[in-house]
Amino acid sequence: MMTVRRLRRYLKPAAILTLMMAFMAGCTHNNGDIGPLFGSWTLQEIIIDGTPDEDYGHNMTWNFQNHNLSIMTVLPHHDRAENMGTWDWVETDRVMSIDFTYKNSDGVVGGSPFCPPDGLHLPTGQVLIMDVEQLTSSDMTLLYESHDGSLIKYVFTKLK
Template sequence: MMCSNIIIRRILGFFMAVALLSGACGCTRNNGDIGSIFGIWRLAGLEVDGVEADDYEYNCFWFFQNNIISFVMLDAPEDHTALRRWCTFDKEEGYLTLDLSHHGNGINDYLYSVPAFLRLPQEEAVPLKIVTDTGSKMVLTYTGAEGEVITYTLIKQ
């Protein structure tokens, strides 16, 4: 009886250690801990000067991890197909600044091109003003070259 209690305690101790180590090894390596912005966000609304964009199909998700955003557009969900685009970002002083200047040196350059419906220039520093960030909803605005204000409403999934 005494021997079985010791074995049970060791097994429980092992599982507790594994659970603690799993929690301690979260996504914090290489600045992976980016706070509430981390995760998957659905682009729930896209407006230009307060008018809903008619070319947006409500099929875009933004995946945030470390300093990278993956834009994923579900083309045909029933076929499980998607288009992915990538960029890096920096979040500070009320802005989410996208670096859209990356390229694949002639190989798969399209992976770094911004989806046209987002109406963003292919530039190094594209500032999106953070209007709202509650951790579950984020509203961003961008003022285009001709003065148009583009509003992006993101909902955390």
């Protein structure tokens, strides 16, 4: 027959294991499902007025979670830079706004890291309005009209 001491020896690890399993089964979406945008998107191509941007290094990933946008750029020697903003999407109008108007630790509105990365041809310190031309579970295309009238197309594929 099992003694109380032996029983405790088995129950404590079982309780810890049960708690660990409960924590690991927790949700991965903060504040609910944001639909097909949730996750990481690789920026495949930038097209300006119909011409591919030859200077784009194919090194950016956009990450959407809740209303946070993180743009990760892989730099030489596998270093990384992260730029941040917030986003909102009016699905019925197929319009996305990206907000880069936050102050950094120096008090600069739109200062690093709260600005678009170099190479995206986007202004800093503004709320940007983009048209969602295409959005499926694996592909996305965003359109932005710059202040000089250029039409910039951003073509993405979702990381699996």
